[in-house]
Amino acid sequence: MSEDRRKTKSNSTLDRGIPGAFEGETVTRRRFMTGTAHVAGGVAASAFLLPALGFAVGPIFDEHEQPWQDVIALDELPDDSYIPKTITLVTGVGQAGKSTVYLRKRNASIDKEPEDQYNQVIALSTRCMHLGCPVRYVSAAERFICPCHGGVYDFTGAVDGGPPVRPLDRFYTRITQAGRVEVGPRFSVNDELDRFSPATRASRSTAWGSTCTRRVHRSASSTSKNACPSSSSPSRPSRTRSSRSRSGPASPSRARSTSPRRPASPRSTGSTSGPASPAPPAG
Known part of the structure; x- marks a missing residue:
């Protein structure tokens, strides 16, 4: 068994029993056509790649004198x-x-x-x-x-x-x-x-x-008085809470009113001389 493994195969296609082989042939027709196709493909690819490579790399070695x-x-x-x-x-x-x-x-x-x-x-x-x-x-x-x-x-x-x-x-x-x-x-x-x-x-x-x-x-901002506003400058307060808030005191800006004084109710929307009464706790 070991002696059979040591035997080298013959390069002749006839000795290997390939159909259509003749004596003295060492390269099969299939291998020859495959190699020919690879060579033709390499030539065709070079026809496209070499000009593109020269166009991309050529300006690197081109020294141009810029006149004053x-x-x-x-x-x-x-x-x-x-x-x-x-x-x-x-x-x-x-x-x-x-x-x-x-x-x-x-x-x-x-x-x-x-x-x-x-x-x-x-x-x-x-x-x-x-x-x-x-x-x-x-x-x-x-x-x-x-x-x-x-x-x-x-x-x-x-x-x-x-x-x-x-x-x-x-x-x-x-x-x-x-x-x-x-x-x-x-x-x-x-x-x-x-x-x-x-x-x-x-x-x-x-x-x-x-x-x-x-x-x-x-x-x-041509109409603004401050040309370059900064983060430290006072900003205009945003009105995020309604004057009809039930959980806090009434707005100080509406503390004075021309209406007669009367006790403030939890649902009151008018202003009184003092802060509004807090809302009763939920039952």
Whole structure:
């Protein structure tokens, strides 16, 4: 029994008794057709996957030189709002290569990163950091809003809500001797942590958020006297209990009345000079 197990099977299809086999054949026709189908399927799949992979990975290794572009005069920029300007990111493709950039002057009370010659003017990209949709600056809310998936960025471009995972990209800027502002290459804030540390961004976002909240309340309630109500301010009492309560004293605001004084009854709805009598216990 052990000797039969030690015997190796022959590679010849004829020795294995396969129907239709001939002498010297080592690969069956079924195995050959199966291998041929697998090879053809792999070639067909590669025809679809390789171009898609090259399209997705190719831009990572593509280095594009962003030229400096003159956009606006320095005197025309505010430091508490943004002005949109159109620049060219990719040349030779027409309108598809253009984009919008939001510009403002540097504000020392908001921008806490180290000051140098390339951040005298703040230039924010409009490309959302979620899926690349163009964001829009809403001056009433002092926020950048993405209309696609609800991404929200604060005044400095930091994430304030929604699905974005990092702040808006920025552009290097410089000021010429003629007082003109030029926009240069784009960069990610996360790639320059020596200038934009997470702790600095968090404290800056918190400080500016409280200021923005006051401005939003001021613009939303034009008829209100208090521009920024706080939780410590006295609130108007809500009328949750009826004046026909049977279990407590009458309302002090109705303690005085022009009607003659008379003893208060448990079901009395009028006001007397003193508190109403308590209701009798239930039998």
